[in-house]
Amino acid sequence: MKQSDKRLYWKKNVKYLLILLSVWFFVSFVLGVFFVDYLDGVKKTADGIVEDPESIFHGFRLGGFKLGFWIGQQGAVYVFVLLILIYVILMNRLDKKFNIEEKEITTSDH
Amino acid sequence: MDVQIWTYIIVGITFSIYIGIAIGARAGSTKEFYVAGGGVSPLANGLATAADWMSAASFLGLAGIISFSGRDGSVYLMGWTGGYVLLALLLAPYLRKFGKFTVPDFVGDRYYSQTARIIAVICALFISFTYVAGQMRGVGIVFSRFLQVDITWGVIMGMTIVFFYAVLGGMKGITYTQVAQYCVLIFAFTVPAVYISLMLTDNPIPQLGFGADLVDEPGMSLLDKLDGLSEELGFNKYTEGQKGTMDTFFITMALMVGTAGLPHVIVRFFTVPKVSDARKSGLYALVFIAILYTMAPAVSAFARTNLLATIPGATYKEVPQWFKKWENAGLISWVDKNKDGKIKYGPGIAFGENADGKLKPQLLFDKAGELQRGENNEVKLYNAPSNNSNELYIDKDIIVLANPEIAGLPDWVIALVAAGGLAAALSTAAGLLLVISTSVAHDLIKKSINPDISEKGELIAARLAAVGAVLVAGYFGVNPPDYVAAVVALAFGLAAASFFPILILGIFSKKINKQGAISGMLAGLISTLAYIVYFKFVNVTDNKPENWLFGISPEGFGTFGMILNFIITVTVSKFTPEPPKEVQNMVEALRYPGEAKE
Numbered sequence: 001m002k003q004s005d006k007r008l009y010w011k012k013n014v015k016y017l018l019i020l021l022s023v024w025f026f027v028s029f030v031l032g033v034f035f036v037d038y039l040d041g042v043k044k045t046a047d048g049i050v051e052d053p054e055s056i057f058h059g060f061r062l063g064g065f066k067l068g069f070w071i072g073q074q075g076a077v078y079v080f081v082l083l084i085l086i087y088v089i090l091m092n093r094l095d096k097k098f099n100i101e102e103k104e105i106t107t108s109d110h
Numbered sequence: 111m112d113v114q115i116w117t118y119i120i121v122g123i124t125f126s127i128y129i130g131i132a133i134g135a136r137a138g139s140t141k142e143f144y145v146a147g148g149g150v151s152p153l154a155n156g157l158a159t160a161a162d163w164m165s166a167a168s169f170l171g172l173a174g175i176i177s178f179s180g181r182d183g184s185v186y187l188m189g190w191t192g193g194y195v196l197l198a199l200l201l202a203p204y205l206r207k208f209g210k211f212t213v214p215d216f217v218g219d220r221y222y223s224q225t226a227r228i229i230a231v232i233c234a235l236f237i238s239f240t241y242v243a244g245q246m247r248g249v250g251i252v253f254s255r256f257l258q259v260d261i262t263w264g265v266i267m268g269m270t271i272v273f274f275y276a277v278l279g280g281m282k283g284i285t286y287t288q289v290a291q292y293c294v295l296i297f298a299f300t301v302p303a304v305y306i307s308l309m310l311t312d313n314p315i316p317q318l319g320f321g322a323d324l325v326d327e328p329g330m331s332l333l334d335k336l337d338g339l340s341e342e343l344g345f346n347k348y349t350e351g352q353k354g355t356m357d358t359f360f361i362t363m364a365l366m367v368g369t370a371g372l373p374h375v376i377v378r379f380f381t382v383p384k385v386s387d388a389r390k391s392g393l394y395a396l397v398f399i400a401i402l403y404t405m406a407p408a409v410s411a412f413a414r415t416n417l418l419a420t421i422p423g424a425t426y427k428e429v430p431q432w433f434k435k436w437e438n439a440g441l442i443s444w445v446d447k448n449k450d451g452k453i454k455y456g457p458g459i460a461f462g463e464n465a466d467g468k469l470k471p472q473l474l475f476d477k478a479g480e481l482q483r484g485e486n487n488e489v490k491l492y493n494a495p496s497n498n499s500n501e502l503y504i505d506k507d508i509i510v511l512a513n514p515e516i517a518g519l520p521d522w523v524i525a526l527v528a529a530g531g532l533a534a535a536l537s538t539a540a541g542l543l544l545v546i547s548t549s550v551a552h553d554l555i556k557k558s559i560n561p562d563i564s565e566k567g568e569l570i571a572a573r574l575a576a577v578g579a580v581l582v583a584g585y586f587g588v589n590p591p592d593y594v595a596a597v598v599a600l601a602f603g604l605a606a607a608s609f610f611p612i613l614i615l616g617i618f619s620k621k622i623n624k625q626g627a628i629s630g631m632l633a634g635l636i637s638t639l640a641y642i643v644y645f646k647f648v649n650v651t652d653n654k655p656e657n658w659l660f661g662i663s664p665e666g667f668g669t670f671g672m673i674l675n676f677i678i679t680v681t682v683s684k685f686t687p688e689p690p691k692e693v694q695n696m697v698e699a700l701r702y703p704g705e706a707k708e
Contacts (some may be wrong), residue, residue, distance in 0.1 A: 001702060001704060006698075006701075006702060008251055009701075014282075014618075017199055018403060020195075024192065024196075028188050028192050029363075032184065032188055032362070033358050033359045033362060034359070036181075036351065037351070039679060040181075040349065041638075042228045049346075049350045049352075061321075061331075063318065063321045063322075064320075064322055064323070064332070064333065065320075065321040065333065066333075066349055069349045070321070072181060072187065073176075073183075073184050073187055073404075073405070073407040074317060074320075074404050075183070076191070076192065077187060077191045077403055078400070080192055080194060080195050080396060082197060082270060083199075083397050084198045084389075084393045084396055087198065087199055087389065088389050088390055088393050091386070091389060095386065098703075100702065100704035102384045102385060102386055102703050103704075104148075104383045104384060105148070105207065105209045105383065105384060106209065
C-alpha cells in the first residue's frame with residue numbers, strides 16, 4: 001500500500017466510525033435516556049410522572065409500545081446490531097476498493 | 111417421569127457433550143491454549159462470545175431485575191449490548207491486527223513499559239476474579255434448586271466440568287464448548303418464552319407479543335394491563351421510569367464502556383484468523399446476544415402480568431402449586447399480617463432481616479428437620495414482619511426459574527431451564543478462568559519473571575494456573591463473600607475506568623506515551639475504586655443520592671473514572687516525550703488489515 005493510500009484509507013475508516021458512533025450515541029442517550037419521557041408522552045414533575053399532552057408523541061403507540069419504552073427495551077438493541085452490520089459492509093467495501101488482501105495474521109510472541 | 115429425573119437426563123446429556131468436546135479439543139501449544147490457535151471461524155467465535163458474555167446473571171437475573179423495575183431496567187438492556195458497538199468498531203479489529211495473546215500484552219507493548227503491563231495484569235486479574243466468584247455460586251444455586259443437591263456439591267461438580275475443558279483444552283476447548291453452551295442456553299430461554307407469549311397474547315414471537323393485546327381481554331394491550339395492575343396495588347406504572355436522568359446516563363455509559371473493556375470478552379477476538387473476521391464476529395456475537403436480550407424484557411413483562419393478575423388478593427390455600435414449591439425453597443414468602451388468609455402485595459419490604467442481617471427469608475425447621483408452618487399452612491419465617499402492609503416476598507430469580515411452571519409447561523422444559531442456567535454460568539466461568547491463567551502464565555511468568563521459559567514450561571504453567579484459578583473460584587463459590595452483588599458494579603466500573611481509554615487512545619493516537627497511560631490508568635482505577643468502596647463497603651448508610659458526587663451513583667461512577675482517565679492520559683502525554691518511533695510505526699500498522707510493508 002502506498003503511503004497516501006494508507007492515509008486515505010484511515011481517514012475513511014475514521015469518518016465511518018464518527019458517523020456510526022453518532023447514531024449510537026443519539027439512539028442510546030438522546031432518545032433512550034434524555035428524551036425518553038417525551039417519547040413516552042409523559043413528563044416528570046414535582047408531583048411525580050404525569051401525562052404530557054404537549055409531547056407530539058402523546059398517545060402514540062408503536063405496535064402497542066410507547067415509543068421511549070420500546071427504544072429502551074427493544075429498539076436500541078436492534079439499532080446496535082444494524083450499526084455493526086453497516087460497519088462490516090462499509091469496511092469490506094473499503095478493503096476491496098483499496099485492494100487490501102488480507103493474509104492470516106500469525107499470532108506469536110515475537 | 112418427574113422433573114428431577116428429566117433434569118438428571120438433560121443436564122447429564124449436556125455435560126457429556128461438553129466433556130466430549132473437551133477431549134476432542136486438547137491444546138498442544140501455548141498458541142492453542144491462549145487463542146485457540148487463532149483459527150476459529152467468525153460464526154463459531156460469535157456464538158462463543160455470546161455464551162462467554164451471557165452469564166448466570168443474564169440468564170437468570172436479567173429478566174428478574176427488569177420485571178421488578180419496569181422501564182428503569184432499560185439501562186441493563188442498552189448498557190450490556192451497546193458496548194458491543196464500541197468493541198466491534200473501536201477495539202476488536204485493531205487488537206486482532208496487533209496479533210498477540212492478551213490485553214496486558216497490548217498495553218505493555220504499546221506503552222513500551224513493564225509498569226503499564228503489570229498494572230494491566232492486576233486490573234485483568236481483579237476484574238476476572240470478582241466476576242468468576244459469582245459464576246461458581248450460580249452453578250451451585252442451579253444445582254441445589256433443581257437437583258436438591260447441596261450447594262457445595264453443586265459447586266464441586268461445576269468445578270470438575272470446567273476443570274476438564276479449561277485445563278485440558280485451554281481456549282480451544284473453551285471455544286467449542288461455548289458454542290454448544292450457547293445453543294443449550296438460548297433454546298432453554300426461548301422455549302418457555304414462546305409458550306408464554308402464545309398463551310397470553312397468541313403471538314409466537316415474544317418480542318412482538320410483549321406489545322400485543324391480551325387473548326383474554328381483546329382491545330387491552332398487555333402493557334396497559336400491567337400498568338393498570340401495578341397502579342392498583344400501589345406500584346409505579348411498569349412503563350414509567352423513576353431513576354434520575356443524569357444517573358441513568360452515567361450507569362448506561364459505565365455498563366457499555368465496561369463491557370467493551372472486559373478482558374475475557376476482548377480476548378475472544380484474538381481467536382479469529384483475520385481482521386475482517388474480527389469485525390464479522392463482533393456482528394455475530396451481538397446478533398446472538400440480542401436474541402436473548404430482546405426476549406428477556408418480554409419475559410419480564412409476561413411474568414409480572416401473570417404474577418400480579420393471579421397472586422395478590424388470592425386466598426393462600428388456593429394458590430397454584432408452583433407458589434408452594436418455591437415457597438419451600440425460600441424464593442417466595444408470605445406473612446399474613448392482617449390475618450385474613452389472603453395474600454396482600456404492594457410496595458415495601460414485607461419483613462425484616464434474617465439472622466445474618468440480610469433481607470432474605472430464613473425458613474424455620476422443627477426438630478425432625480421439617481419446615482415449620484403457620485395457621486394457613488404457610489412456611490414460617492425467622493424474619494419479623496415489617497410495619498407496612500405488603501405481605502409478600504418474591505425473589506428476582508423466580509421470574510425465569512418458575513416461568514415454565516407458571517405457564518404449566520411440561521416437566522422437560524423445567525429441566526431444560528436448569529441445563530440452560532448451568533450452560534450460562536459454566537461458559538462465563540471458563541472464559542474468566544482462561545484470562546486468569548493466561549495472565550499468570552503469560553503476562554506474569556513469561557513476560558515479567560522468567561522470559562527464558564520454554565514453550566512446554568509455559569504451557570504447564572498455564573495449566574497449573576488454570577487449576578489454581580478453578581480452586582480459588584470454587585472456594586468463593588462455596589463460601590461466597592457477602593459482597594458478590596456489589597462487586598459486579600466494581601468489575602464494570604474498573605474495566606471502564608482503567609482499560610477502555612488507554613486502549614482506544616493507544617490505537618487512535620500515536621502520540622500517547624507511557625507516562626500518560628500509566629497516570630491515566632492509575633487515576634481512573636484509584637478514583638473509581640475509592641468511590642465504589644466508600645459507598646458500597648465503608649459507609650453503606652451514606653449511599654444516597656444527596657451524598658453522591660454530581661449525583662452519580664457508585665454503579666455509574668466508572669463513567670466518571672473513564673473521563674478522568676482520558677483527560678489525564680492526554681494531558682500528561684502532551685507534556686512528556688513522544689513515544690519512540692518503532693511504537694508509532696506499530697500503531698500505524700494496526701490501522702491497516704493488510705500487511706503494512708510497502
